Amino acid sequence: MAVRLTQYAHGGGCACKIPPGELEAVVAGLGGQRNADLLVGLDDGDDGAVVSIGPDTAVISTADFFTPVVDDPYDWGRIAAANALLDVYAMGGRPIVAINLVGWPRDVLPSELLTEVLRGGFDVATLAGCPVGGGHSIDDPEPKYGMAVTGVAAPDQLMRNDSARAGLPLTLTKPLGLGVLNNRHKATGEVFPQAVETMASLNADAATAAVAAGVRAATDVTGFGLLGHLYKMMRASGVSAVLDSAAVPYLDAARASAAEGYISGGTRRNLEWVRPGLDATVDETELLLLADAQTSGGLLIVGELPGAPVVGEIVARGAAMISVR
Structure with missing residues (x-):
């Protein structure tokens, strides 16, 4: 066995x-x-x-x-x-x-x-x-x-989390959904090969391309979720972000797994932590997916990389640290 x-x-x-x-x-x-x-x-x-x-x-x-x-x-x-x-x-x-x-x-x-x-x-x-x-x-x-x-x-x-500047796009190099799929795997034993290979893949090429493009602000997307790591970067940089939820990529079965309740306690705590600085017009499940606790996720880059989706933009500091639309 x-x-x-x-x-x-x-x-x-x-x-x-x-x-x-x-x-x-x-x-x-x-x-x-x-x-x-x-x-x-x-x-x-x-x-x-x-x-x-x-x-x-x-x-x-x-x-x-x-x-x-x-x-x-x-x-x-x-x-x-x-x-x-x-x-x-x-x-x-x-x-x-x-x-x-x-x-x-x-x-x-x-x-x-x-x-x-x-x-x-x-x-x-x-x-x-x-x-x-x-x-x-x-x-x-x-x-x-x-x-x-x-x-x-x-x-x-160096790419730092205190160097984001207004007027630049926000790019994500790996899809989200690792947390809910890992939670489902733990609960059921079901294996998600796409999630495994996403987690095991390196961010070396994305980092090299970002440095070559002159990017100076970036962070990873891991245990605090996209929203948590973005919140830390916006707070450190003194700016705000507008996130386009429809542009954020997800792994296969991630949305279905979230709908079925495979959401970790860590993900829920991430969302509660950022909620005071959040202005959102999307539903709670969408926010939980954006706060999903990732493992070995991608880079969240203030700048644009060829082939990687732009998921938002940096704006001057407003009433909300992060706006999700």
């Missing part, structure tokens, strides 16, 4: 993140560090920390790990690695080394499954040209896997 890894965790993927409002309360007062070499720190909740090590080189440091989002161990490893690397791409960087982060219930799950998880992570990191140089593991009641990743970027080409 095959082991269903998702049944060994209370949640799955980035939906297991501490809720954004609660997390901000936890770290309140810990920002504001003053260091001439620290280009990006805790203040705006960006995708990684950035330190300058010279006039032409900045180092990006990030870490990401989570409980199983799918039952297949190899696919979970691929997804977790792609998700960890995403933070570097979201800042316009190139990953140069990664180390594994592992929590494993060694008396419950066989080590052969862990080998498959690590193999999946290794294969995606290899695809990214990023060597895996070791890691750290603990005996844990719940299985957890991810990576700490180091990347490099040119300091004057």
